[in-house]
Amino acid sequence: MRFLPLCVLILLSACQVSKRPNLAELYQQHGTDHSNTPLILIHGTMGSKLRLIESQEEVWPGKINQLIFSNYKNLANLIEPSGMALMASKIESYAIFDSYSGLSVYDEIIETLIEFGEYQLNVVNLPAMPGRNLYVFNYDWRQDNVHNAQVLAHYIDQVLIKHPGHTQVDVVAHSMGGLILRYYQRFGDKDVLTELNQIKNGNPYSKASVIRHAVFLGTPQLGTVKSVKRLQQGFDFNLRNIPVEVQITMPSVYQLLPHPDSQPVVNVDGNPMELNLYNVDFWQQNQWSIFNPAVEERIIKQATDEASGKAQVTTLKLFFEHQLARAELFWEALSPAYEVDHEGFIIMGGDCKKTLNKLIVERNGAAVKLNDDFKPDDAYEIRALHKSILFEPGDGQVSKSSLLGQIHDSNTHKTTKTIKIKYPVFVCEEHLKLTQNLTFQDNLLHVLLNE
Known part of the structure:
Protein backbone atom coordinates (compact mmCIF):
# COMPACT_ATOMS: atom_id res chain seq x y z
CA MET A 1 0.00 0.00 0.00
CA ARG A 2 1.32 3.42 -0.92
CA PHE A 3 0.87 6.46 1.33
CA LEU A 4 0.99 10.11 0.38
CA PRO A 5 3.64 12.10 2.20
CA LEU A 6 2.32 14.07 5.16
CA CYS A 7 3.32 17.38 3.52
CA VAL A 8 1.20 16.55 0.45
CA LEU A 9 -1.82 15.75 2.62
CA ILE A 10 -1.42 19.06 4.41
CA LEU A 11 -1.27 20.92 1.10
CA LEU A 12 -4.32 19.11 -0.24
CA SER A 13 -6.36 19.86 2.86
CA ALA A 14 -5.30 23.49 2.71
CA CYS A 15 -6.50 23.73 -0.88
CA GLN A 16 -9.96 22.36 -0.11
CA VAL A 17 -12.67 24.96 -0.53
CA SER A 18 -15.27 25.29 2.20
CA LYS A 19 -18.80 24.55 1.02
CA ARG A 20 -20.28 26.90 3.60
CA PRO A 21 -19.73 30.64 3.75
CA ASN A 22 -18.02 31.87 6.89
CA GLY A 223 -51.67 34.95 -2.90
CA THR A 224 -51.95 31.18 -2.75
CA VAL A 225 -54.56 28.67 -3.90
CA LYS A 226 -54.20 26.87 -0.57
CA SER A 227 -56.24 29.68 0.99
CA VAL A 228 -59.20 28.56 -1.12
CA LYS A 229 -59.02 25.15 0.50
CA ARG A 230 -58.68 26.74 3.96
CA LEU A 231 -61.95 28.59 3.49
CA GLN A 232 -63.58 25.52 1.94
CA GLN A 233 -62.45 22.80 4.30
CA GLY A 234 -60.56 24.35 7.20
CA PHE A 235 -56.84 24.11 7.83
CA ASP A 236 -55.14 20.78 8.50
CA PHE A 237 -52.53 21.35 11.17
CA ASN A 238 -50.57 18.51 12.73
CA LEU A 239 -53.10 15.82 13.62
CA ARG A 240 -56.17 18.04 13.66
CA ASN A 241 -58.22 20.37 11.49
CA ILE A 242 -58.80 24.01 12.42
CA PRO A 243 -62.39 24.09 11.15
CA VAL A 244 -64.09 26.30 8.59
CA GLU A 245 -66.04 28.22 11.22
CA VAL A 246 -62.75 29.37 12.76
CA GLN A 247 -60.95 30.12 9.48
CA ILE A 248 -63.73 32.28 8.06
CA THR A 249 -63.57 34.67 11.03
CA MET A 250 -60.00 35.65 10.06
CA PRO A 251 -59.86 38.49 7.49
CA SER A 252 -56.22 37.70 6.66
CA VAL A 253 -57.17 34.30 5.21
CA TYR A 254 -59.38 35.95 2.57
CA GLN A 255 -56.55 38.36 1.74
CA LEU A 256 -54.32 35.40 0.91
CA LEU A 257 -56.71 34.16 -1.78
CA PRO A 258 -55.18 34.05 -5.28
CA HIS A 259 -54.78 37.39 -7.02
CA PRO A 260 -57.98 38.02 -9.06
CA ASP A 261 -55.98 38.18 -12.33
CA SER A 262 -53.76 35.15 -11.71
CA GLN A 263 -56.04 32.59 -13.42
CA PRO A 264 -55.86 30.12 -10.50
CA VAL A 265 -58.71 27.88 -11.71
CA VAL A 266 -58.33 25.81 -14.89
CA ASN A 267 -60.11 22.96 -16.67
CA VAL A 268 -58.72 19.45 -17.11
CA ASP A 269 -56.70 20.61 -20.12
CA GLY A 270 -55.10 23.46 -18.19
CA ASN A 271 -57.10 26.23 -19.85
CA PRO A 272 -58.19 29.11 -17.56
CA MET A 273 -61.79 29.11 -16.33
CA GLU A 274 -63.75 32.31 -15.79
CA LEU A 275 -64.67 31.56 -12.19
CA ASN A 276 -64.68 34.47 -9.77
CA LEU A 277 -63.51 33.29 -6.36
CA TYR A 278 -64.46 36.69 -4.92
CA ASN A 279 -68.14 36.32 -5.86
CA VAL A 280 -70.10 35.04 -2.87
CA ASP A 281 -72.74 33.55 -5.19
CA PHE A 282 -70.13 31.11 -6.52
CA TRP A 283 -69.46 29.81 -3.01
CA GLN A 284 -73.15 29.68 -2.15
CA GLN A 285 -74.14 27.81 -5.33
CA ASN A 286 -71.54 25.14 -4.65
CA GLN A 287 -72.33 24.94 -0.92
CA TRP A 288 -68.75 25.65 0.09
CA SER A 289 -67.44 26.92 3.41
CA ILE A 290 -70.12 28.57 5.55
CA PHE A 291 -72.71 27.59 2.91
CA ASN A 292 -71.98 23.90 3.45
CA PRO A 293 -75.03 22.40 5.24
CA ALA A 294 -72.72 20.24 7.38
CA VAL A 295 -70.87 23.35 8.61
CA GLU A 296 -74.15 25.16 9.32
CA GLU A 297 -75.46 22.15 11.23
CA ARG A 298 -72.28 21.92 13.29
CA ILE A 299 -72.45 25.60 14.26
CA ILE A 300 -76.11 25.36 15.26
CA LYS A 301 -75.52 22.15 17.22
CA GLN A 302 -72.67 23.72 19.21
CA ALA A 303 -74.59 26.92 20.00
CA THR A 304 -76.43 27.44 23.27
CA ASP A 305 -79.76 27.07 21.45
CA GLU A 306 -81.02 26.69 17.89
CA ALA A 307 -82.05 30.33 17.50
CA SER A 308 -78.67 31.70 18.51
CA GLY A 309 -76.96 29.11 16.30
CA LYS A 310 -78.98 30.19 13.26
CA ALA A 311 -78.26 33.84 14.04
CA GLN A 312 -74.56 33.00 14.19
CA VAL A 313 -74.72 31.31 10.78
CA THR A 314 -76.46 34.36 9.30
CA THR A 315 -73.80 36.67 10.73
CA LEU A 316 -70.99 34.48 9.38
CA LYS A 317 -72.52 34.46 5.90
CA LEU A 318 -72.73 38.26 5.87
CA PHE A 319 -69.17 38.48 7.16
CA PHE A 320 -67.97 36.03 4.50
CA GLU A 321 -69.47 38.13 1.70
CA HIS A 322 -68.02 41.35 3.13
CA GLN A 323 -64.56 39.85 3.51
CA LEU A 324 -64.49 38.49 -0.04
CA ALA A 325 -65.27 41.97 -1.36
CA ARG A 326 -62.67 43.54 0.89
CA ALA A 327 -60.01 40.99 -0.12
CA GLU A 328 -60.59 41.79 -3.79
CA LEU A 329 -60.11 45.49 -3.02
CA PHE A 330 -56.96 44.64 -1.06
CA TRP A 331 -55.42 43.07 -4.16
CA GLU A 332 -56.51 46.03 -6.26
CA ASP A 351 -37.82 27.45 -6.13
CA CYS A 352 -37.11 23.71 -5.94
CA LYS A 353 -40.10 22.25 -4.08
CA LYS A 354 -43.30 21.04 -5.76
CA THR A 355 -45.85 23.77 -5.00
CA LEU A 356 -49.58 23.88 -5.67
CA ASN A 357 -50.35 26.82 -7.98
CA LYS A 358 -53.61 25.91 -9.76
CA LEU A 359 -56.90 24.18 -9.03
CA ILE A 360 -58.57 21.94 -11.61
CA VAL A 361 -62.34 22.23 -12.05
CA GLU A 362 -64.39 19.06 -12.04
CA ARG A 363 -68.06 19.52 -12.84
CA ASN A 364 -70.83 17.25 -11.62
CA GLY A 365 -73.93 18.68 -13.20
CA ALA A 366 -74.27 22.24 -11.92
CA ALA A 367 -71.91 21.65 -9.01
CA VAL A 368 -68.22 22.49 -9.20
CA LYS A 369 -65.40 20.70 -7.41
CA LEU A 370 -61.91 22.16 -7.23
CA ASN A 371 -59.23 19.48 -7.23
CA ASP A 372 -55.82 20.20 -5.73
CA ASP A 373 -54.23 16.88 -6.68
CA PHE A 374 -54.22 14.41 -9.55
CA LYS A 375 -56.25 11.21 -9.33
CA PRO A 376 -54.11 8.09 -8.79
CA ASP A 377 -56.61 5.96 -10.77
CA ASP A 378 -56.28 8.04 -13.94
CA ALA A 379 -54.09 6.91 -16.82
CA TYR A 380 -50.41 7.81 -16.55
CA GLU A 381 -50.63 10.43 -19.30
CA ILE A 382 -53.54 12.19 -17.57
CA ARG A 383 -51.81 12.07 -14.18
CA ALA A 384 -48.65 13.55 -15.70
CA LEU A 385 -50.66 16.30 -17.42
CA HIS A 386 -52.59 17.22 -14.28
CA LYS A 387 -49.42 17.17 -12.19
CA SER A 388 -47.82 19.64 -14.60
CA ILE A 389 -50.94 21.84 -14.46
CA LEU A 390 -51.37 21.85 -10.69
CA PHE A 391 -47.80 22.29 -9.53
CA GLU A 392 -44.83 24.49 -10.24
CA PRO A 393 -41.51 25.08 -8.49
CA GLY A 394 -41.63 27.01 -5.23
CA ASP A 395 -41.09 26.44 -1.52
CA GLY A 396 -43.99 24.04 -1.02
CA GLN A 397 -46.33 26.85 0.04
CA VAL A 398 -45.56 29.77 -2.27
CA SER A 399 -44.96 29.20 -5.98
CA LYS A 400 -42.14 30.93 -7.82
CA SER A 401 -44.60 32.94 -9.92
CA SER A 402 -46.38 34.17 -6.78
CA LEU A 403 -43.04 34.92 -5.12
CA LEU A 404 -42.11 37.13 -8.10
CA GLY A 405 -45.60 38.57 -8.57
CA GLN A 406 -45.64 37.44 -12.20
CA ILE A 407 -48.90 36.51 -13.94
CA HIS A 408 -48.47 34.36 -17.03
CA ASP A 409 -51.35 34.38 -19.52
CA SER A 410 -51.52 30.92 -21.06
CA ASN A 411 -53.51 32.25 -24.02
CA THR A 412 -51.29 35.15 -25.05
CA HIS A 413 -48.11 33.69 -23.48
CA LYS A 414 -47.38 37.12 -22.04
CA THR A 415 -46.18 37.73 -18.49
CA THR A 416 -47.44 40.65 -16.42
CA LYS A 417 -45.13 41.89 -13.67
CA THR A 418 -47.16 43.18 -10.73
CA ILE A 419 -44.27 44.32 -8.52
CA LYS A 420 -41.02 46.22 -9.05
CA ILE A 421 -38.08 43.96 -8.25
CA LYS A 422 -34.53 45.15 -7.67
CA TYR A 423 -33.25 41.59 -7.83
Missing part, protein backbone atom coordinates in the same frame (compact mmCIF):
# COMPACT_ATOMS: atom_id res chain seq x y z
CA LEU A 23 -20.52 34.48 8.08
CA ALA A 24 -18.26 35.63 10.90
CA GLU A 25 -15.38 36.35 8.53
CA LEU A 26 -17.65 37.93 5.94
CA TYR A 27 -19.70 40.24 8.12
CA GLN A 28 -18.44 40.70 11.68
CA GLN A 29 -16.91 44.15 12.06
CA HIS A 30 -17.98 45.03 8.53
CA GLY A 31 -20.55 47.43 7.17
CA THR A 32 -21.13 50.66 5.29
CA ASP A 33 -21.98 54.05 6.72
CA HIS A 34 -25.67 53.11 6.43
CA SER A 35 -25.44 49.73 8.14
CA ASN A 36 -26.64 51.16 11.45
CA THR A 37 -30.07 51.73 9.92
CA PRO A 38 -32.67 50.29 12.35
CA LEU A 39 -33.87 46.87 11.20
CA ILE A 40 -37.41 45.54 11.61
CA LEU A 41 -38.29 41.85 11.23
CA ILE A 42 -41.91 41.01 10.34
CA HIS A 43 -43.19 37.44 10.72
CA GLY A 44 -45.72 35.65 8.55
CA THR A 45 -49.11 34.07 9.15
CA MET A 46 -49.30 32.11 12.41
CA GLY A 47 -45.86 33.53 13.21
CA SER A 48 -46.58 35.16 16.56
CA LYS A 49 -47.75 33.82 19.89
CA LEU A 50 -51.26 34.80 20.99
CA ARG A 51 -52.70 35.05 24.49
CA LEU A 52 -55.92 36.02 26.22
CA ILE A 53 -55.68 39.66 27.28
CA GLU A 54 -57.42 39.18 30.62
CA SER A 55 -55.85 35.96 31.91
CA GLN A 56 -52.59 36.10 29.89
CA GLU A 57 -53.12 32.42 29.00
CA GLU A 58 -51.39 31.49 25.75
CA VAL A 59 -53.82 30.23 23.11
CA TRP A 60 -51.39 29.93 20.19
CA PRO A 61 -49.48 27.73 19.99
CA GLY A 62 -50.23 26.90 23.62
CA LYS A 63 -49.05 23.77 25.37
CA ILE A 64 -47.73 20.74 23.51
CA ASN A 65 -51.00 18.84 23.85
CA GLN A 66 -52.84 21.80 22.28
CA LEU A 67 -50.52 21.89 19.29
CA ILE A 68 -51.18 18.21 18.66
CA PHE A 69 -54.81 17.73 19.65
CA SER A 70 -56.63 21.09 19.74
CA ASN A 71 -58.89 22.37 16.95
CA TYR A 72 -58.18 25.91 18.19
CA LYS A 73 -61.79 27.08 18.16
CA ASN A 74 -60.84 29.73 20.70
CA LEU A 75 -58.87 31.48 17.93
CA ALA A 76 -62.09 32.49 16.18
CA ASN A 77 -62.68 36.24 16.03
CA LEU A 78 -65.92 37.61 17.45
CA ILE A 79 -68.04 39.29 14.78
CA GLU A 80 -70.54 42.13 15.07
CA PRO A 81 -74.14 40.93 14.41
CA SER A 82 -74.19 43.07 11.25
CA GLY A 83 -71.40 40.90 9.82
CA MET A 84 -69.53 44.02 8.72
CA ALA A 85 -66.82 44.20 11.38
CA LEU A 86 -65.03 42.35 14.13
CA MET A 87 -65.74 42.98 17.80
CA ALA A 88 -62.91 44.10 20.05
CA SER A 89 -60.57 41.15 20.36
CA LYS A 90 -60.03 39.34 23.66
CA ILE A 91 -56.76 37.99 22.25
CA GLU A 92 -53.46 39.78 21.65
CA SER A 93 -50.14 39.01 20.00
CA TYR A 94 -47.33 39.24 22.53
CA ALA A 95 -44.20 37.57 21.10
CA ILE A 96 -42.76 36.14 17.91
CA PHE A 97 -43.04 32.38 17.33
CA ASP A 98 -39.30 31.81 17.81
CA SER A 99 -39.21 28.04 18.30
CA TYR A 100 -41.48 25.37 19.71
CA SER A 101 -40.83 21.77 20.71
CA GLY A 102 -37.76 21.50 18.51
CA LEU A 103 -39.33 23.43 15.63
CA SER A 104 -37.18 26.44 14.82
CA VAL A 105 -39.09 29.26 13.17
CA TYR A 106 -37.57 32.69 13.76
CA ASP A 107 -35.03 32.13 16.50
CA GLU A 108 -32.22 31.19 14.12
CA ILE A 109 -32.48 34.28 11.90
CA ILE A 110 -32.59 36.50 15.00
CA GLU A 111 -29.50 34.76 16.39
CA THR A 112 -27.71 35.14 13.02
CA LEU A 113 -28.42 38.86 12.87
CA ILE A 114 -27.16 39.28 16.43
CA GLU A 115 -24.05 37.08 16.15
CA PHE A 116 -22.83 37.85 12.64
CA GLY A 117 -24.57 41.13 11.84
CA GLU A 118 -23.79 42.49 15.31
CA TYR A 119 -27.35 43.72 15.80
CA GLN A 120 -28.72 44.22 19.28
CA LEU A 121 -32.27 43.03 19.90
CA ASN A 122 -34.34 45.93 21.18
CA VAL A 123 -37.97 46.85 21.87
CA VAL A 124 -39.72 50.11 21.09
CA ASN A 125 -40.40 51.10 24.69
CA LEU A 126 -36.70 51.04 25.64
CA PRO A 127 -33.99 53.56 24.64
CA ALA A 128 -31.97 52.99 21.47
CA MET A 129 -28.73 51.07 21.90
CA PRO A 130 -25.39 52.05 20.35
CA GLY A 131 -24.74 50.49 16.95
CA ARG A 132 -27.25 48.36 15.08
CA ASN A 133 -30.71 47.87 16.55
CA LEU A 134 -33.03 45.00 15.62
CA TYR A 135 -36.77 45.24 16.30
CA VAL A 136 -39.26 42.39 15.95
CA PHE A 137 -42.74 43.48 14.89
CA ASN A 138 -45.28 40.92 16.01
CA TYR A 139 -48.96 41.28 15.21
CA ASP A 140 -52.21 39.35 15.45
CA TRP A 141 -52.06 37.42 12.17
CA ARG A 142 -55.80 36.64 12.29
CA GLN A 143 -56.69 40.27 11.66
CA ASP A 144 -57.12 42.33 8.50
CA ASN A 145 -53.81 43.07 6.75
CA VAL A 146 -54.78 46.73 6.41
CA HIS A 147 -55.33 46.93 10.16
CA ASN A 148 -51.94 45.35 10.76
CA ALA A 149 -50.35 47.78 8.29
CA GLN A 150 -51.78 50.57 10.43
CA VAL A 151 -50.22 48.98 13.52
CA LEU A 152 -46.93 48.68 11.61
CA ALA A 153 -47.08 52.37 10.68
CA HIS A 154 -47.29 53.34 14.34
CA TYR A 155 -44.50 50.89 15.18
CA ILE A 156 -42.14 52.35 12.55
CA ASP A 157 -42.91 55.87 13.79
CA GLN A 158 -41.91 54.77 17.30
CA VAL A 159 -38.66 53.24 16.04
CA LEU A 160 -37.67 56.39 14.14
CA ILE A 161 -38.45 58.61 17.13
CA LYS A 162 -35.90 56.55 19.07
CA HIS A 163 -33.33 57.03 16.29
CA PRO A 164 -33.36 60.76 15.46
CA GLY A 165 -30.27 60.34 13.29
CA HIS A 166 -32.21 58.11 10.89
CA THR A 167 -35.11 58.85 8.57
CA GLN A 168 -35.35 55.30 7.20
CA VAL A 169 -35.59 51.72 8.38
CA ASP A 170 -34.66 48.38 6.81
CA VAL A 171 -37.40 45.76 6.82
CA VAL A 172 -37.23 41.99 6.39
CA ALA A 173 -40.71 40.53 5.92
CA HIS A 174 -41.50 36.82 5.84
CA SER A 175 -44.51 35.34 4.05
CA MET A 176 -47.76 37.29 4.66
CA GLY A 177 -45.75 39.92 6.53
CA GLY A 178 -44.57 41.07 3.12
CA LEU A 179 -48.12 41.94 2.04
CA ILE A 180 -48.50 44.06 5.17
CA LEU A 181 -45.23 45.81 4.36
CA ARG A 182 -46.28 46.46 0.75
CA TYR A 183 -49.54 48.02 1.88
CA TYR A 184 -47.75 50.21 4.43
CA GLN A 185 -45.24 51.35 1.82
CA ARG A 186 -48.07 52.58 -0.39
CA PHE A 187 -50.64 53.89 2.05
CA GLY A 188 -49.09 54.16 5.50
CA ASP A 189 -51.78 54.04 8.19
CA LYS A 190 -54.68 54.83 5.85
CA ASP A 191 -57.45 52.38 5.01
CA VAL A 192 -58.02 53.29 1.37
CA LEU A 193 -59.94 50.22 0.21
CA THR A 194 -63.22 52.10 -0.14
CA GLU A 195 -61.64 55.18 -1.77
CA LEU A 196 -59.25 53.72 -4.33
CA ASN A 197 -60.82 55.60 -7.24
CA GLN A 198 -60.16 58.90 -5.49
CA ILE A 199 -56.39 58.34 -5.28
CA LYS A 200 -55.76 56.68 -8.64
CA ASN A 201 -54.24 59.83 -10.10
CA GLY A 202 -52.22 60.73 -7.05
CA ASN A 203 -51.39 58.98 -3.80
CA PRO A 204 -50.60 61.38 -0.93
CA TYR A 205 -50.05 58.57 1.58
CA SER A 206 -46.86 56.93 0.26
CA LYS A 207 -44.31 55.84 2.86
CA ALA A 208 -41.79 54.54 0.33
CA SER A 209 -39.20 57.10 1.42
CA VAL A 210 -39.23 55.60 4.93
CA ILE A 211 -37.98 52.20 3.71
CA ARG A 212 -34.29 51.91 2.79
CA HIS A 213 -34.24 48.21 1.91
CA ALA A 214 -37.40 46.08 1.67
CA VAL A 215 -36.44 42.40 1.76
CA PHE A 216 -39.23 39.89 1.14
CA LEU A 217 -38.79 36.23 2.07
CA GLY A 218 -41.30 33.71 0.75
CA THR A 219 -44.01 36.34 0.34
CA PRO A 220 -47.02 35.23 -1.78
CA GLN A 221 -47.18 38.36 -3.94
CA LEU A 222 -50.10 36.77 -5.84
CA ALA A 333 -54.74 48.36 -3.82
CA LEU A 334 -51.54 46.34 -4.36
CA SER A 335 -51.88 46.43 -8.16
CA PRO A 336 -49.47 48.37 -10.44
CA ALA A 337 -52.10 51.12 -10.78
CA TYR A 338 -51.22 52.31 -7.27
CA GLU A 339 -47.46 51.75 -7.41
CA VAL A 340 -45.23 54.28 -5.64
CA ASP A 341 -41.66 55.28 -6.40
CA HIS A 342 -39.14 52.99 -4.69
CA GLU A 343 -35.79 51.30 -5.40
CA GLY A 344 -37.38 47.92 -6.05
CA PHE A 345 -37.95 44.94 -3.79
CA ILE A 346 -35.30 42.38 -2.92
CA ILE A 347 -37.14 39.10 -3.30
CA MET A 348 -35.83 35.91 -1.70
CA GLY A 349 -37.48 32.52 -1.66
CA GLY A 350 -37.51 28.86 -2.63
CA PRO A 424 -34.29 38.07 -6.73
CA VAL A 425 -32.36 35.46 -4.75
CA PHE A 426 -33.44 31.82 -4.94
CA VAL A 427 -32.65 29.01 -2.51
CA CYS A 428 -33.63 25.36 -2.34
CA GLU A 429 -35.68 25.34 0.84
CA GLU A 430 -39.21 24.76 2.11
CA HIS A 431 -41.32 27.65 3.33
CA LEU A 432 -41.03 27.27 7.11
CA LYS A 433 -37.27 26.71 6.91
CA LEU A 434 -36.44 29.69 4.71
CA THR A 435 -35.27 31.78 7.66
CA GLN A 436 -32.79 29.04 8.59
CA ASN A 437 -31.27 28.78 5.12
CA LEU A 438 -27.59 29.75 5.07
CA THR A 439 -27.71 31.17 1.54
CA PHE A 440 -30.58 33.43 2.57
CA GLN A 441 -28.74 34.52 5.71
CA ASP A 442 -25.57 35.25 3.70
CA ASN A 443 -27.42 37.35 1.12
CA LEU A 444 -29.47 39.14 3.77
CA LEU A 445 -26.40 40.19 5.74
CA HIS A 446 -24.78 41.45 2.54
CA VAL A 447 -27.82 43.57 1.70
CA LEU A 448 -28.11 45.05 5.18
CA LEU A 449 -24.42 45.70 5.84
CA ASN A 450 -22.86 46.31 2.43
CA GLU A 451 -25.50 47.94 0.23
